[in-house]
Amino acid sequence: MTDHLTAPLTNRSLPIALLRAREKVMGPIRAMLSDVGVTEQQWRVLRVLDERGPLDPTEIADRSVLLLPSLTRILQTLVAKGLVSRAPHPTDRRKQVVSITANGQQLIADNLQQSQELTAWLRESFGSQKLDQLLDLLNELDQLDPPNKSSPQK
Amino acid sequence: MTDHLTAPLTNRSLPIALLRAREKVMGPIRAMLSDVGVTEQQWRVLRVLDERGPLDPTEIADRSVLLLPSLTRILQTLVAKGLVSRAPHPTDRRKQVVSITANGQQLIADNLQQSQELTAWLRESFGSQKLDQLLDLLNELDQLDPPNKSSPQK
DNA sequence: GATAATAACTTAACACGTTAACAGAAAGCG
DNA sequence: CGCTTTCTGTTAACGTGTTAAGTTATTATC
Numbered sequence: 001m002t003d004h005l006t007a008p009l010t011n012r013s014l015p016i017a018l019l020r021a022r023e024k025v026m027g028p029i030r031a032m033l034s035d036v037g038v039t040e041q042q043w044r045v046l047r048v049l050d051e052r053g054p055l056d057p058t059e060i061a062d063r064s065v066l067l068l069p070s071l072t073r074i075l076q077t078l079v080a081k082g083l084v085s086r087a088p089h090p091t092d093r094r095k096q097v098v099s100i101t102a103n104g105q106q107l108i109a110d111n112l113q114q115s116q117e118l119t120a121w122l123r124e125s126f127g128s129q130k131l132d133q134l135l136d137l138l139n140e141l142d143q144l145d146p147p148n149k150s151s152p153q154k
Numbered sequence: 155m156t157d158h159l160t161a162p163l164t165n166r167s168l169p170i171a172l173l174r175a176r177e178k179v180m181g182p183i184r185a186m187l188s189d190v191g192v193t194e195q196q197w198r199v200l201r202v203l204d205e206r207g208p209l210d211p212t213e214i215a216d217r218s219v220l221l222l223p224s225l226t227r228i229l230q231t232l233v234a235k236g237l238v239s240r241a242p243h244p245t246d247r248r249k250q251v252v253s254i255t256a257n258g259q260q261l262i263a264d265n266l267q268q269s270q271e272l273t274a275w276l277r278e279s280f281g282s283q284k285l286d287q288l289l290d291l292l293n294e295l296d297q298l299d300p301p302n303k304s305s306p307q308k
Numbered sequence: 309g310a311t312a313a314t315a316a317c318t319t320a321a322c323a324c325g326t327t328a329a330c331a332g333a334a335a336g337c338g
Numbered sequence: 339c340g341c342t343t344t345c346t347g348t349t350a351a352c353g354t355g356t357t358a359a360g361t362t363a364t365t366a367t368c
Contacts, residue, residue, distance in 0.1 A: 014276065014285070015179050016198075017292040019219050022172040024296050029169070030356090039323065039356095044170075057347065065173050070324055072348055077323085094333045094346045121301045122168065130291060131168070137288045138171040140280070142178050147275045184326090193353065212316065224354055226318055231353085248316045248363045 028118050036111055038083075041066060041074055046083060049100040050108050056095045083107060182272050190265055192237075195220060195228055200237060203254040204262050210249045237261060 026040060033043050044064040049055060052063070061071045075098060078084040083104035089095035100108075123131050180194060187197050198218040203209060206217070215225045229252060232238040237258035243249035254262075277285050 012289060016219055017289055018172055018176040020296045021292045025169050028300050065170055125298050126295055134291045135166060135171055137284060138175045142174045144279050146182050
């Protein structure tokens with residue numbers, strides 16, 4: 001019972017539609033994570049480190065779609081929670097190397113299954129084909145060159 | 155030059171894909187708005203009020219996809235900027251009626267064209283058909299019932 | 309019609325998003 | 339080599355996202 005009469009414009013606004021879709025998908029995931037005591041962003045960082053091994057902050061930020069100032073704060077809390085650890089880079093003294101700890105790996109192991117069940121739920125209720133189609137469109141969209149700024153062709 | 159080797163998992167993660175897509179679309183819009191001195195959320199509120207006339211905060215929150223606590227703060231700054239005004243609801247003293255001011259309407263008028271040019275750019279560079287397809291998929295996704303919680307079938 | 313739910317905000321607290329300014333280290337260049 | 343530029347990460351400041359608690363007003367119930 002979504003009101004067809006009351007949302008004529010925002011339904012066709014891509015930013016709003018993306019926002020609503022994201023809320024829909026993230027709701028259940030956030031519920032799961034709040035039980036564990038980590039935020040959505042902290043979870044992303046932990047998963048990246050778990051999947052790819054020790055990384056420097058810049059690369060973590062890239063892969064988990066966070067800005068560096070946000071990541072700085074997130075890493076501080078993750079270190080305080082004992083879920084990740086930091087070490088100086090062996091050759092470049094500007095850099096660090098961040099690793100997930102055993103506790104962090106345990107946290108992921110404890111919740112990965114439920115996380116996967118949620119994505120499975122999505123695939124079933126939305127339809128596998130439509131989900132893939134949606135992902136393809138989003139990825140294509142992400143490869144557009146923004147306007148203004150004397151846009152170089154790559 | 156998007157790295158095919160370095161983003162194998164996040165590309166297929168819907169939450170991440172939605173996040174990236176939203177960043178892509180919002181970037182230029184945010185640039186425009188920062189010149190004017192309003193945030194993306196403040197702009198949404200102003201547009202809703204401009205399009206639909208005076209509303210109470212609950213309905214504004216719905217239409218602009220904001221939570222009430224956020225909206226409370228946003229309305230305070232918009233009132234301080236002289237872009238909206240508040241009046242008590244005539245019959246229900248819990249409610250308010252929020253209206254856009256002449257200055258607020260002027261701000262919208264001054265920037266609506268550029269905003270529309272950005273959406274036109276998107277439609278052209280991404281393709282009108284694919285954009286509609288994407289919007290349809292996102293709206294469909296938004297109508298799913300979330301899992302858990304003894305989900306009623308509506 | 310008093311009392312218990314509900315509803316419409318508001319406030320508070322904490323985390324993140326975003327931009328700008330900053331400090332230290334490495335690279336480039338003359 | 340010294341100097342400038344660039345890179346890496348941090349801090350700061352402001353606004354928003356999110357959850358929980360609190361206030362006042364309305365509605366429901368007995």
